[in-house]
Amino acid sequence: MTAGINHVGICPPMGMRGIIMTSRAVKLFLAVALGAAVSLPGVEAGATSRLNASQVVADMGAGWNLGNQLEANANGVPSETAWGLPAVTQGLIDRVKAAGFKTVRIPVSYLNHIGAGPNYPVNAAWLNRIQQVVDYAYKRGLYVLVNMHGDGYKTITGSWLICDAADQATIKAKYQKVWQQVAARFAGYDQHLVLESMNEEFDGQYGNPTQPCYSNINAYNQIFVDTVRKTGGNNSSRWLLVPGWNTNIDYTAGNYGFTLPTDQFRSSSIPASEKRIMISVHYYSPWDFAGEENGNITQWGRSATNPAKKSTWGQEDYLDAQLKLMRDTFVTKGYPVVVGEYGSIDKSSFDSSNNRYRADFARAIVATAKKYGAATVYWDNGANGQFGFGLFDRRTYAVTHQGIIDAIMGGLAGR
Template sequence: MGSKASRIRVGLLSAVLTAAASASCLVSPASAGTADQLNASQIVADMGAGWNLGNQLESTIDGTPGETAWGQPVITQALIDKVKSAGFKTIRIPVSYLRHIGSGPNYPINSSWLNRIQQVVDYAYSRGMHVLINMHGDGYKNVAGSWLICDSSSQTTIRAKYQKAWEQIARRFQNYDQRLILESMNENFDGQFGRPTQPCYSNINSYNQIFVDTVRRAGGNNGSRWLLVPGWNTNIDYTAGNYGFRLPTDQFRSPSVPSNEKRIMISVHYYAPWDFAGEENGKITQWGRGSTNPSRKSTWGQEDYLDSQLKLMRDTFVTKGYPVVVGEYGSIDKSSFDSSNNRYRADFARAVVATSKKYGAATVYWDNGHNGQYGFGLFDRRSYAVTQQGIVSAIMSGLR
């Protein structure tokens, strides 16, 4: 399905690390209101349309994260307000930690970095939006300083570091209500796109279990918070099929949560067919039953495939009380090769959102901040203009 590296590097404008903006006015969670305790179907409906603040807090130079490291401007309240005004109700904020984590045994996270993460969270949280934060780039072998490596021989050290990191993150956000969702990791796998391997998958399951146990024990609202966990590379087949994914137990969940409810969500990503959604050439530019040129349409991955994939997630998880979040989806801009391409990008986005809703899943569009050839951008992060209103409108129509 293509590497994440090819997605995150679309639109890099510079290789100069700029220090993260200082956190001088963090919002008190109490001042932002308190969300009701929502069950599985309610939380998915309440999340509405989602948007990724990609290529920002997970961007890095030589293993040190910084929000402008890949050429994006400093994140502002005005940008988040624009995203909300466009109709989005959920923002996923990918976060890398890497060399902002100190040495063991306590593995302290740089306080300035945590402050900045909290400030960006507050931009959305204070506006009543749902916010997802994760541990994003720490598990990529091709990222300098990566350490959350499932086929490493240093699993004892990895697990200790992972536990300490999430303990600090969860405590920092313990007073935020249910609109803040924590995601254990991003696309963790062994780097090969074939069948999952063991014991690597077992290690991923262990990370998810450590994450759930650690967050639940961190106090405040963490005992009842919705937690998001992925399977192998967030791949639908390798998560829902018989390949080794194991749901974490939730033994430390707050007794205030009804016994018949879950508070764990399952994370998957959707970029199929990759030759349309992500492959950087001008060959496959159309998608779906409305396409007009068979030579520009992939031979697979059309509406029937999308339906079967989301139905599989529904049957495997949603019917058992575990909501599904399609935490990334989208397709790159190939309009320079085919002037009709943006129409099919909109069709694709509408179909992913509508099909996900049909099967009880929430969706979060992948925006990497880049507009133009091969970009996923929906907004100009400097002027705050909407750059792909057709896709935005398609996303919103998919929810109706």
């Protein structure tokens, strides 16, 4: 996991199964093998395919991240329990839905579950488990965002999607093969499933983007879009989510080198005027409030009572300007924006009023994103207590921060 400054997007750190195929999975596997698109039980195929950009953002509602589970690993081998959390269950996802969330983002690492080239086969049991966890949310009618998460972090053992590594031809071939397998697995799923190319991809150095690293990130996004589309089925028309440099708003919307992928292999059934690509950014600004693990800055926003505990930047005006930039650059051109991660860590052990400001922060992000046509997905790393992002206890499913959940739902509802 990474940490940093300069209002970049970061996956906050939290300390460092094989599954028998379900009948649903078998049906999909056989259908994909035969080149057919299928309808899965309980979900109308193509049910959301007619939603335009603004409609799909509204339909996604409030989002929640299943963080530190399927992207967790032990010595480069992905395992959902590697970082101390229990295996994901249907009961947990049902509790998240009951709390009002309509979208679940599932970060996934592949790492050493990828075999040797030239075919780079992904471990079948791992793909089965990914699909099973996806189904926990998908079969409940939720939107599900699935990405490639830790494979691009230099700090992670087994990482390989490195934008400034020497052998880009091999990296790109591997990336293409992995996404080909993942996309084929989900070709029959309707538009409630959104695939996301990668997570916080950059060279590991905070500051202005560098070349040729940014060009390689653009190339990865293009490979992703082309590969998913070519697998057919509903993949030819589903929404796809791509980030710019480190999911940073300025480096994605500004003149720093981001290039939107073309979508030449998209289904001809989608009108040419409609886009089916979304833009991913993260929001943890100001970092000294949202993610810095100390008690120095514990308050945020216009309601802060102690100026010494409030950051000198990153307040409501900054938030508004950042999301307006995304609206002006992408949303107005038909490309929805997804704030795929946001939130702030628990510093209530230093300041008993901290959770009030964490709720204010969440409410403001959700409300401002809605104002500018973006969807939001709260980062939950499963950790509660000091420096945690958790909203639920993943063992008991109990809500641990109802105030923050209420703020998220209130921001979405305009209250």
